[in-house]
Amino acid sequence: MSATIKDVAKMAGVAVSTVSYALNNSPKISEETRRKVVRAAEALNFRPSGAARNLKKRKSETIGLFLNDLGGPFYSQVIEGVQEIVASHDYNLIVCSTYGGENSSAHRFLREKFVDGAIIMGTAISDSLILQVASESFPIVVLDRELRGDYVHNVLITNEQGGYDAVAHLIKLGRRNIEFLSGPSAAFDNTQRYEGYKRALLEHDLPVPKRIAMHGRFLEAGGYQAVKLLLASKRLPDAIFAANDEMAIGAIRALHEAGLRVPEDIAIVGFDNINLAPLIRPALSTIGHSKFEVGAIATQLVFNARKEEDVIILPTQLIARQSCGFSGGVSEQDHDNLVASILHVGGRTKH
Structure with a gap:
């Protein structure tokens, strides 16, 4: 049976409250009394309860x-x-x-x-x-x-800049009819990525669609269903910018099932650079950032x-892979080196 705070108090010849004060280095206790309590606690191999200690400090740690x-x-x-x-x-x-x-x-x-x-x-x-x-x-x-x-x-x-970079890259590759695959409309990151999408289109004198045609809820299944509905409408874009990678992966699956080629028929860029992005076929072009x-x-x-x-x-960074047709941009290896350097020096923008 382990020793209790009452056992320590009895051996040291002090009150229980004095033991608590002494073990928490309270200035209310003299150094001589503190040493006497510590000797008794060590002799009894007493260890304060973590829960009790945290209640005393009013902290859960x-x-x-x-x-x-x-x-x-x-x-x-x-x-x-x-x-x-x-x-x-x-x-x-x-x-x-x-x-x-x-x-x-x-x-x-x-x-x-x-x-x-x-x-x-x-x-x-x-x-x-x-x-x-x-x-x-x-x-x-x-x-x-x-x-x-x-x-x-x-x-x-930099959600807005990341959205801009994704769409500007597609435009550079000759794509002109670019649809936005949206996550939850109220989500801050989705809204910012859409703003980047619009800015890229406007700066390149391309029309911004009057409404968002595809909503995927940031889920792979949502991206799949959204593209299936788009295909059923017979309104085919030549590129899709998905507000996250999971939706982009679902979109690629829907396009493959319809017999369409990525990127030859429809190019795709996602956002987040999740671990699956380089593993699917074709490997997913995306906007990367250090989630860690x-x-x-x-x-x-x-x-x-x-x-x-x-x-x-x-910061975010464009990672160009096969799903948009690689041309310039940052390679996967270059991105990994960039992230490593950020983690090493703690590089960040502070406002």
């Missing part, structure tokens, strides 16, 4: 990562970046889905502050709740979302706990 969806290939690298920094601080990580709305575990953890800080990716948690709970003892970082407030920080990527670094920087901002908001903007 846990960071919460709250995502709209725990599935799919995108989030794993973000989680890895978060986990590395959390572990380096000897903290724990809880990852929760916001599925279930206000009754979800993520919402409950925020409202009741069961964790010491939060990283939020997605729109299911409202701005008002974030601003209500953020404080010096509970800093929050939002990813791919703009929100200003005390102890609320932002980590973004997004997670790592966001977590470090939680630990910094500054009142004034930080806005960190990380």
Whole structure:
């Protein structure tokens, strides 16, 4: 049977509260008493309860990562970046889905502050709740979302420029009828990528479609169904810019099933450079960014706990592969070298 704090108090000849003060280096206790308590604790091989210690400090030593969806290939690298920094601080990580709305575990953890800080990716948690709970003892970082407030920080990527680069590359390759394959219309990253799409068309004197013809919900199945519907309408573009890679992969499958060739008949560019992107056939051209670094920087901002908001903007880069017909751009190897250099020097834009 392990020793208790009462055993230590009895051996040291002091009150239980004195043992607690001494083991937490309180200035209320003299150095002589502290040494006496420490000797008794060592003799009894006493180890304070982690739960009790955390209750005393009113800290859980846990960071919460709250995502709209725990599935799919995108989030794993973000989680890895978060986990590395959390572990380096000897903290724990809880990852929760916001599925279930206000009754979800993520919402409950925020409202009741069961964790010491939060990283939020997605729109299911409202701005008002974030601003209500953020404080010096509970800093929050939002990813791919703009929100200003005390102890609320932002980590973004150059979504608009990435969308522009994808479409400008397709135009450079001679494509003129380029459709946008949209994710959720209210999503910040989707909106920014669409703005880049429009800017590229306008700068090259190409018409912007009056409405978005395809909505894929950021899912492979959604991209597949959206392109199937487009094909049924007999309105064939010569290129598609998909707002994420999962939708682009679904689009390629739908085109192959219809007997169309990629990129000869319809070129495709995605966004995110997920691990599957270079493995499908044809290999997917995409806009790459370091998802690991997004997670790592966001977590470090939680630990910094500054009142004034930080806005960190990380770069994106075109990665040209076979799905658009390779011509210029950045090769996969060049992109990997770029990401490695960013991680090495911590390169980022801060506003």
